[in-house]
Amino acid sequence: MNVPPQLNSFRTGPDERGHFGIYGGRFVAETLMPLILDLEKAYAEAKADPAFKREMDGHLTHYVGRPSPLYLAERMTAQLGGAKIYFKREDLNHTGAHKVNNVLGQIMLAKRMGKPRIIAETGAGMHGVATATMCAKFGLECIVYMGSVDVARQQPNVLRMKALGAKVVPVESGSKTLKDAMNEALRDWVTNVSDTFYCIGTVAGPHPYPMMVRDFQCVIGNETREQVTALEGRLPNSLIACIGGGSNAMGLFHPFLDDKDIEIYGVEAAGHGLNTAMHAASVAGGKPGVLHGNRTYLLMDADGQITEAHSISAGLDYPGIGPEHAWLNDTGRVKFLSATDEEALEAFQLCCKLEGIIPALEPAHALARVIEIAPRKPKDHVMVLNLSGRGDKDLASVAEHLGGKM
């Protein structure tokens, strides 16, 4: 890929047209273009309004339960015998994952824009649950599109969304997973333009979504800077997070991008293995293309048809990645790794047994690489893993995969 000359900062993107290098942009139907321009304007105004930030900070503290702890995983650290491992406990947020940070911001924006009807897509259901939660809190109508395959494997979250008053629409088209849920949400938006706000769950989609979702998720990295400085008297040596679309990773990484000595690792889902067709690693196994409003790395065939992703984790089961991550890969600032279903399952079990924390299968992918990297690092190497969500939702599928071994 085109590698630009040495950059002064990795934190200035996107440009005014929503580009991160060649990635990003606004590849949407004309019907949606005026809506996206409205959103961009409304977000810029909200961002500049101290009252918006004050209200948001209040909800983050009193409703979401922030700051989330930065927890030293002592037994994991001892067992691996190398780097000092911290978990950023996004699993302890209200609704059980990092998703709520972004949803709070978008729902407050929807309210500000006078849009009473909220639509969202969801894969694992965590973004759907967060959206249903915030819609209940702010008194807005909520419709969540979810692939029918995901509806079947994430039943607890479907029930949570319903209990919170959301309408869950199973999507039967295409591969019946996250990408198809996103297609269906876009079809809804193009039909209901006047009253509907599309609450996207990750750092992808047309500009300004990748930037806006990133900004809302940066609370993760900003808190981590303060917390690690308080605990260690310095910044960490490395950061690691799982990447589907990449919002939890971007939230952790972005505030550290210009600290050039910090190693940053993104972990994609390798499914049955990168040498098979059954994975969801769009950087490792895809190439740049255009889908869902942005140019980014995508899984596709030689004719530009999007192929189905596979991961044991519904939240990583998407054939693309946020455009800013694509750019961070090409510039070399973030190193992209991957972990298979099997490796994630092993890490999941280790985390349960050593730390008393049931992680979601998504961050279990990042933990799988921690298990490999940490032993090779010295004991004064401080590593922060984004524990982006809790694993209660995954217990049924873990039990099924492990059979009698659980």
Place this chain on the structure above:
Amino acid sequence: MSSTRIDTRFADLKRQGRAALVTFLTAGDPDTETSLAILKALPDVGADVIEVGMPFTDPMADGPAIQASSQRALKAGQTMVKTLAMIRAFRAADQTTPIVLMGYYNPIYIYGVGKFLTDAKAAGIDGLIVVDLPPEEDEELCLPALKAGLNFIRLATPTTDDKRLPAVLANTSGFVYYVSITGITGMAAADPWAVTAAVSRIKRHTKLPVAVGFGVRSAEQARAIAQAADGVVVGSALIDALKATLDGDDKAQAASVGAVTKLVASLAAGVRSAKRGGK
């Protein structure tokens, strides 16, 4: 830019005082041979301009009929190379009917924009409609296409207000495709009064012909739209007519081509019976 078959066709029809019937089919639905047979049969039953859909796995602006149609084509092995070959085969026998390729950007991007434009022009394609390329992304394909001598036909929608219309029309050529509803293809029907108002609004900003689509299913609707617009686009209704003839494995039957041509003939009669005001 020299005039294309699209420009010539609309100019001829204007002289005749009638609107164009613009018909859509998905290349390779349900297989390449059948869709080529349909394509070849369309001009004789009254199609004035033909839109050929390039199938895509994720047709975000399309309703269930065209989604399923794209999936049938892809399942049967349709590729961009085969789609371009279909147009070449059509062009060997028909030098005048304009062909517009319609679809989404990724298959073109992956084929390679430069190579695509060269091959499309050589195959006898006259224009492009690419749903997910708004004016904000004109440098991607629109400007190179215009330079290559192809029309780039833009969609204007009910959300395209007077302030935005000039930007949408700036690099549009051939004709303007007015999407008469906010929504996906093949769903709600357009209200003829609203269409009339919208067409006059667009015409205040451009001299290009304005064709209207989304939701047109019957000869009566086609006639009503043809009274206000320079062209009537019909897509999902034709896909549905084709689909109704397929067997349980989505295989074409003896009646498949005829079902489409019969509906096109009826729509053409509707368009031709329209009374055009003030011309």
